Amino acid sequence: MSKLTLGYWSIRGLGQPIRLVLEYGGLEYTEDLYTLQKKEDGSWDRGMWMDVKYSKGLDFPNLPYLYDGEMKISQTNAIILHLAEKIGIAGKDPSERALAHMLLCQSQDVRSKYVQMSYCRPANFESLKTEVVSQFLPAKLKELAAFFDKYEGPYFLGKALTYPDLVFYDLFDQFVNLSPGCLDEVPSLKAFVHHMESLPAIAAYKKSEKFIDHPYNNLSANFL
Ligand SMILES: N[C@@H](CCC(=O)N[C@@H](CS)C(=O)NCC(=O)O)C(=O)O
Structure with a gap:
């Protein structure tokens, strides 16, 4: 290797x-x-x-x-x-790989708004945060939950984990850090986060010295 x-x-x-x-x-x-x-x-x-x-x-x-x-x-x-x-974990066939790639790109769109808010001019932060927490996140999480529910879990594409599960697990963790109750309206995504945390490799990583608990953002950001 x-x-x-x-x-x-x-x-x-x-x-x-x-x-x-x-x-x-x-x-x-x-x-x-x-x-x-x-x-x-x-x-x-x-x-x-x-x-x-x-x-x-x-x-x-x-x-x-x-x-x-x-x-x-x-x-x-x-x-x-x-x-x-x-x-x-890239997907078992071309159509699953296409869906996984779509989810990766979707995660990037959602992340970019979060990043824009995290690093915006301090004077704009509170109003942008209000918009993200009260409008942007609920709408995007609802869309993601509707997709997730079609496949019936425990992962985004059904029974087998693919890489977007790890990407979204991280993203949802960041959102909960920003807005603790943000997954309450999307119970399947909340259960997904718990499931991801219970995977032996992830649970062990979170307990290890390598794990970076904070900061989520760089030191120049509006919040860490
Ligand atoms: N499109 C690139 C963007 C990478 C990027 O913006 N990196 C930031 C940190 S998140 C950085 O500080 N890059 C170092 C640099 O610009 O020299 C990617 O997805 O990896």
């Missing part, structure tokens, strides 16, 4: 769904963790990453990145898909 290294900020962020795939698959990996440093004027220094960014051998230098032996890739979705293929 080739050596795996994940590079990302020392936060959950886009690194977390990748870590969950690695953990679920029982893959051994190391992490290059980068941390923002606070400057005297209160702004944030990205030097720990920027000083090495262009010397990592990446075609499109960014965080997260994954080294898999000689192969070096960036882009979260490419990394997730590559690892999902490796451990056999």
Whole structure:
């Protein structure tokens, strides 16, 4: 088995769904963790990453990145898909793979609104948060629950886990951190989160020293 290294900020962020795939698959990996440093004027220094960014051998230098032996890739979705293929959770046939990919893209759309709110100008944060919590999240969660219910669980595509389950598990966890009661109206998604947490690999990861409990967002965000 080739050596795996994940590079990302020392936060959950886009690194977390990748870590969950690695953990679920029982893959051994190391992490290059980068941390923002606070400057005297209160702004944030990205030097720990920027000083090495262009010397990592990446075609499109960014965080997260994954080294898999000689192969070096960036882009979260490419990394997730590559690892999902490796451990056999990318979908059993072309139509299941298409649905899994659709869910991944949907998760990205939902995540991007959350990220926009997390890193917006502080003056806009409270109003954007109100919009996200009271309108955006309920609407998106309702849509996701309707899809989930069609397949009758315990996973998004029915009986077998595919990588979007790990991606959405992470995302729902972030939403609950933001708005604790947000899953109350979507009981099947709430039960899904509990089910994911009960998987032995995930439960063990959450108890391990590797697990990053906080921050969810980078130190420059409106909330952590
Ligand atoms: N499209 C990229 C976006 C990656 C991205 O925005 N990374 C942020 C952290 S979440 C970053 O700080 N990248 C380092 C950089 O821009 O140099 C992906 O999905 O991986």
